[in-house]
Amino acid sequence: MAVTREQVIEALKKVKDPELNKSLVDLGMVKDIEIAGPNVRVTIALTMAGCPLKDKIKQDVKEAVKSIAGVEEVSVVLTTMTSAERAKLFGQEPSEMEGMKQVKNVIAVASGKGGVGKSTVAVNLAAALSKRGYKVGILDADMHGPDIPIMLGIKERPVGSRGMLFPLEKYGIKMMSTGTLAGEGTPIVWRGPLVNKAIKEFLGHVSWGELDYLIVDLPPGTGDAPLTVASTIPISGVIIVTTPQKVALSDVRRSVGLFLKNDIPILGIVENMSYLKIPGSSEVMDIFGSGGGEKIAKAFKLPLLAKIPIDPDIRKGGDEGRPIALEENERSEPFFQLADKVIELVEKAKSNKK
Ligand SMILES: Nc1ncnc2c1ncn2[C@@H]1O[C@H](COP(=O)(O)OP(=O)(O)OP(=O)(O)O)[C@@H](O)[C@H]1O
Ligand SMILES: [Mg+2]
Numbered sequence: 001m002a003v004t005r006e007q008v009i010e011a012l013k014k015v016k017d018p019e020l021n022k023s024l025v026d027l028g029m030v031k032d033i034e035i036a037g038p039n040v041r042v043t044i045a046l047t048m049a050g051c052p053l054k055d056k057i058k059q060d061v062k063e064a065v066k067s068i069a070g071v072e073e074v075s076v077v078l079t080t081m082t083s084a085e086r087a088k089l090f091g092q093e094p095s096e097m098e099g100m101k102q103v104k105n106v107i108a109v110a111s112g113k114g115g116v117g118k119s120t121v122a123v124n125l126a127a128a129l130s131k132r133g134y135k136v137g138i139l140d141a142d143m144h145g146p147d148i149p150i151m152l153g154i155k156e157r158p159v160g161s162r163g164m165l166f167p168l169e170k171y172g173i174k175m176m177s178t179g180t181l182a183g184e185g186t187p188i189v190w191r192g193p194l195v196n197k198a199i200k201e202f203l204g205h206v207s208w209g210e211l212d213y214l215i216v217d218l219p220p221g222t223g224d225a226p227l228t229v230a231s232t233i234p235i236s237g238v239i240i241v242t243t244p245q246k247v248a249l250s251d252v253r254r255s256v257g258l259f260l261k262n263d264i265p266i267l268g269i270v271e272n273m274s275y276l277k278i279p280g281s282s283e284v285m286d287i288f289g290s291g292g293g294e295k296i297a298k299a300f301k302l303p304l305l306a307k308i309p310i311d312p313d314i315r316k317g318g319d320e321g322r323p324i325a326l327e328e329n330e331r332s333e334p335f336f337q338l339a340d341k342v343i344e345l346v347e348k349a350k351s352n353k354k
Pocket of ligand 1: 111220
């Protein structure tokens with residue numbers, strides 16, 4: 001007996017969206033059913049890209065359709081609802097950047113190349129600002145190497161409701177990561193031509209609540225990914241992280257050029273792994289040569305916001321999920337200097353605007 005479309009719909013009526021607790025059919029999430037003999041292909045439109053419950057929905061659909069007599073193979077294709085479809089479902093579409101409404105300042109942390117300590121700077125800046133009494137969030141927008149959850153020791157995955165996602169919280173800092181959302185491995189949606197759309201969709205649907213500062217760990221490099229994120233969110237200023245080597249500096253030059261060309265304001269440069277303090281002495285060792293950050297800052301007429309030494313405790317704090325700048329002391333001081341500079345520059349920019 002041939003499998004019919006009606007049978008598939010009947011089966012899908014029993015599958016509920018775990019969050020909205022209504023059947024996928026009633027929610028209008030079933031976009032397409034293709035039947036080829038014993039093989040069935042179902043296309044389901046999720047309420048949002050990267051829905052945290054997508055694996056469960058996929059599994060439930062598969063099981064339901066498989067239970068129909070005569071069905072052998074079931075494949076499930078996931079797509080995302082259009083704004084209009086979502087508006088119909090929820091009555092009202094969360095407006096673009098809805099979740100950012102109460103975010104006062106967005107500081108993006110960028111680097112011309114990977115591995116220079118961008119995430120380390122981002123997470124410690126967030127910690128220092130939080131320690132200063134501000135309401136702080138951090139967004140890990142580096143989907144190819146999402147390290148922020150590890151650096152904050154966050155293992156849970158975020159939950160969503162009615163098309164919005166809620167950040168997780170640790171040490172009083174709110175956190176959302178493209179990586180936590182995706183789970184293990186990099187899902188297809190974060191690669192290739194879909195990446196721009198997915199980033200926008202994702203960024204617009206995180207419910208941050210009230211924040212003084214949102215720190216964004218941008219993807220490294222001078223390509224499409226950092227620019228897409230930076231031009232999607234209303235950024236108060238970008239911090240560019242570099243190490244003092246020559247190669248790192250030529251990457252900074254490109255990075256600075258990228259933001260300037262796109263009218264995204266740059267707050268300044270942070271030179272990371274600047275020098276090594278010899279334990280027990282006042283001696284300082286320039287591992288990668290000195291003055292690189294100063295040179296770049298001068299060339300672009302940008303402030304050098306901080307010089308951060310190489311310190312095993314900084315790395316350890318990252319590995320153990322307890323950023324060094326959760327406490328203010330001699331070792332974490334450079335991050336507090338950075339935080340104070342950022343506060344000063346942001347306030348100044350605001351009063352200039354008035
Ligand atoms: N000032 C520092 N002292 C000691 N270790 C550091 C310092 N800054 C960063 N590290 C370590 O260097 C490594 C790379 O840093 P991090 O992950 O922050 O760089 P990134 O630029 O974000 O890299 P990626 O491009 O991979 O995202 C980490 O192990 C981190 O703990
Ligand atoms: Mg990183």
